[in-house]
Amino acid sequence: MPAQVRVFAPGSIGNLGPGLDILGLAVGGVGDEVIAERHGSVGVIIADPGHPSLPTDAAAHTSGIASSEVLRRAGAGFGVRLVVRKGLPLSGGQGGSAASAVAGALATNLLLDRPLPSSALVLAALEAEAVVAGRHADNIVATLLGGLVLIRSMDPPDLVRLPVPASLRIVLAHPDRSLNTREGRAVLPAAVPLEVALHQAAQVGAIVAAAHSGDLELLGRAIDDRIAEPARGPLLAGFIEAKQAAMAAGALGCSISGSGPTAFALARDDRSAARIAAAMAAAYGGLGVRCSTRIATPDHLGARAL
Amino acid sequence: MPAQVRVFAPGSIGNLGPGLDILGLAVGGVGDEVIAERHGSVGVIIADPGHPSLPTDAAAHTSGIASSEVLRRAGAGFGVRLVVRKGLPLSGGQGGSAASAVAGALATNLLLDRPLPSSALVLAALEAEAVVAGRHADNIVATLLGGLVLIRSMDPPDLVRLPVPASLRIVLAHPDRSLNTREGRAVLPAAVPLEVALHQAAQVGAIVAAAHSGDLELLGRAIDDRIAEPARGPLLAGFIEAKQAAMAAGALGCSISGSGPTAFALARDDRSAARIAAAMAAAYGGLGVRCSTRIATPDHLGARAL
Numbered sequence: 001m002p003a004q005v006r007v008f009a010p011g012s013i014g015n016l017g018p019g020l021d022i023l024g025l026a027v028g029g030v031g032d033e034v035i036a037e038r039h040g041s042v043g044v045i046i047a048d049p050g051h052p053s054l055p056t057d058a059a060a061h062t063s064g065i066a067s068s069e070v071l072r073r074a075g076a077g078f079g080v081r082l083v084v085r086k087g088l089p090l091s092g093g094q095g096g097s098a099a100s101a102v103a104g105a106l107a108t109n110l111l112l113d114r115p116l117p118s119s120a121l122v123l124a125a126l127e128a129e130a131v132v133a134g135r136h137a138d139n140i141v142a143t144l145l146g147g148l149v150l151i152r153s154m155d156p157p158d159l160v161r162l163p164v165p166a167s168l169r170i171v172l173a174h175p176d177r178s179l180n181t182r183e184g185r186a187v188l189p190a191a192v193p194l195e196v197a198l199h200q201a202a203q204v205g206a207i208v209a210a211a212h213s214g215d216l217e218l219l220g221r222a223i224d225d226r227i228a229e230p231a232r233g234p235l236l237a238g239f240i241e242a243k244q245a246a247m248a249a250g251a252l253g254c255s256i257s258g259s260g261p262t263a264f265a266l267a268r269d270d271r272s273a274a275r276i277a278a279a280m281a282a283a284y285g286g287l288g289v290r291c292s293t294r295i296a297t298p299d300h301l302g303a304r305a306l
Numbered sequence: 307m308p309a310q311v312r313v314f315a316p317g318s319i320g321n322l323g324p325g326l327d328i329l330g331l332a333v334g335g336v337g338d339e340v341i342a343e344r345h346g347s348v349g350v351i352i353a354d355p356g357h358p359s360l361p362t363d364a365a366a367h368t369s370g371i372a373s374s375e376v377l378r379r380a381g382a383g384f385g386v387r388l389v390v391r392k393g394l395p396l397s398g399g400q401g402g403s404a405a406s407a408v409a410g411a412l413a414t415n416l417l418l419d420r421p422l423p424s425s426a427l428v429l430a431a432l433e434a435e436a437v438v439a440g441r442h443a444d445n446i447v448a449t450l451l452g453g454l455v456l457i458r459s460m461d462p463p464d465l466v467r468l469p470v471p472a473s474l475r476i477v478l479a480h481p482d483r484s485l486n487t488r489e490g491r492a493v494l495p496a497a498v499p500l501e502v503a504l505h506q507a508a509q510v511g512a513i514v515a516a517a518h519s520g521d522l523e524l525l526g527r528a529i530d531d532r533i534a535e536p537a538r539g540p541l542l543a544g545f546i547e548a549k550q551a552a553m554a555a556g557a558l559g560c561s562i563s564g565s566g567p568t569a570f571a572l573a574r575d576d577r578s579a580a581r582i583a584a585a586m587a588a589a590y591g592g593l594g595v596r597c598s599t600r601i602a603t604p605d606h607l608g609a610r611a612l
Contacts, residue, residue: 019507019511020504020507022504022508022511023511150511151508152508152509152512152524152527152528153508158524160512160524162515188500190499191498191499191500192497192500193496197502197506197533198326198327198328199459200503201326201328201509201511203458204507204508205325205507205510205513206458206464207511208512208514208515208518212518212519213518221458221459221464227500227503
């Protein structure tokens with residue numbers, strides 16, 4: 001058993017447009033890190049929560065909750081001390097809470113010499129998301145496994161890892177506003193008209209087909225979310241204008257990352273992505289909303305020890 | 307321009323479980339045929355409707371409606387005389403109305419030297435389905451293109467043809483009851499709970515993934531329809547028992563074909579398919595419902611001139 005492990009977990013786009021709660025895409029570059037060490041007393045101690053706004057109470061920090069859940073499921077006889085380093089924004093819609101949860105779960109599992117399979121780590125991280133952000137696993141499975149992941153079912157976890165076209169580029173535009181994930185979930189409708197449900201299912205099917213066939217145009221056309229985006233878009237100042245700007249600049253598709261406020265656009269190459277990023281920043285800026293952008297490739301590896 | 311053409315269109319499974327109105331699978335073996343000849347006066351004449359219960363009025367027969375629509379869209383200067391040979395059961399849930407419509411549309415387009423693209427033939431056949439069976443295109447696209455087809459959108463048609471695993475076998479169990487497609491559509495809910503919509507979308511995504519990866523077990527698990535089957539199943543005497551029998555006999559998945567009354571089961575090979583067919587027939591028989599079964603492979607070619 002190692003005495004200390006250090007785990008990186010990438011950010012992710014939840015939903016990926018129409019895939020509310022069932023499709024997640026891991027995004028390369030920025031992520032969260034967790035350094036975990038064994039300690040003698042039972043339970044989890046958060047030595048550093050990673051951000052002044054995050055709790056040091058392990059029962060309130062996603063990394064601590066997920067770590068505790070792994071210890072419990074594994075029947076571990078010792079405790080864990082966690083140091084969290086946040087690379088992802090808080091309440092940004094870039095999968096930060098899931099990344100911290102998955103990094104905490106994986107680091108703890110590695111300290112224990114991997115007693116738990118991936119599906120149990122998903123469930124451990126889900127307990128953490130349920131406490132802080134509402135019960136959804138799309139960010140968790142993407143950040144854990146990497147790439148594009150479809151959740152067929154969570155009871156038990158039935159996860160389908162999909163290929164991601166190599167040339168795909170992702171533009172993330174993060175406006176200087178915050179939308180709590182819980183608020184973003186509260187505005188979702190309790191029921192949807194049948195034709196909306198069928199349209200949404202067809203888009204999810206088309207995303208999966210496009211992932212397999214490498215048809216980026218089809219992937220873009222399928223980023224057509226008629227459930228979450230219509231509910232959340234009006235809450236996100238500048239999103240509608242930024243989306244219009246992204247599409248006019250050649251984006252394959254554009255929607256809200258998770259419950260926002262980050263917007264994402266898909267691009268066919270680096271040049272196109274740069275044009276789209278500039279157009280989105282200008283659209284937010286024109287409305288007085290400060291916005292940072294970055295261009296990324298998918299993360300194909302998922303959470304890993306460093 | 308040929309003076310006469312003869313077209314075959316295969317049967318099909320609408321929905322393929324969770325893919326209500328958006329997934330269709332063409333089934334080999336039985337189908338409908340249309341023989342079309344030019345004649346001098348404008349319009350469509352049904353010389354033989356193919357079955358004593360079918361109308362000879364071209365405006366009420368799917369083959370006639372679709373043929374008329376092709377003539378109209380192509381601006382043809384002559385009329386067409388149609389002879390229909392029904393291989394598929396009436397109101398059986400095996401895509402018979404769509405097969406006659408597609409065969410009529412394709413035969414007419416061939417008589418005219420192919421002025422219309424496939425998407426226009428889909429729309430012509432859709433006019434026919436709308437008149438007799440409710441506006442849905444899943445059977446149409448499967449019988450026209452062959453194989454497994456996802457409808458991303460119908461406005462305009464955006465059709466995604468998916469690979470079908472070579473070893474897949476299809477069991478069709480046709481009980482001696484009839485359920486009109488219109489009745490089968492009338493019982494569908496106008497709205498569905500959000501979690502049902504998301505689950506259904508995940509199943510459609512998983513079917514597409516399984517088609518691409520050849521994972522027959524995943525394909526079977528994804529035949530989990532929580533919208534149409536719960537509404538239609540209770541109307542179909544013996545279906546629930548036949549499904550239980552199919553699954554117990556090793557079916558990968560089982561659901562209602564289109565709006566029924568035919569039930570379909572998916573099997574991994576011929577031996578398994580034979581066991582499943584026998585089990586389903588016995589289950590219907592035990593309830594006093596006569597039932598015919600057949601075992602088929604997917605039809606990969608779709609509608610074609612003979």
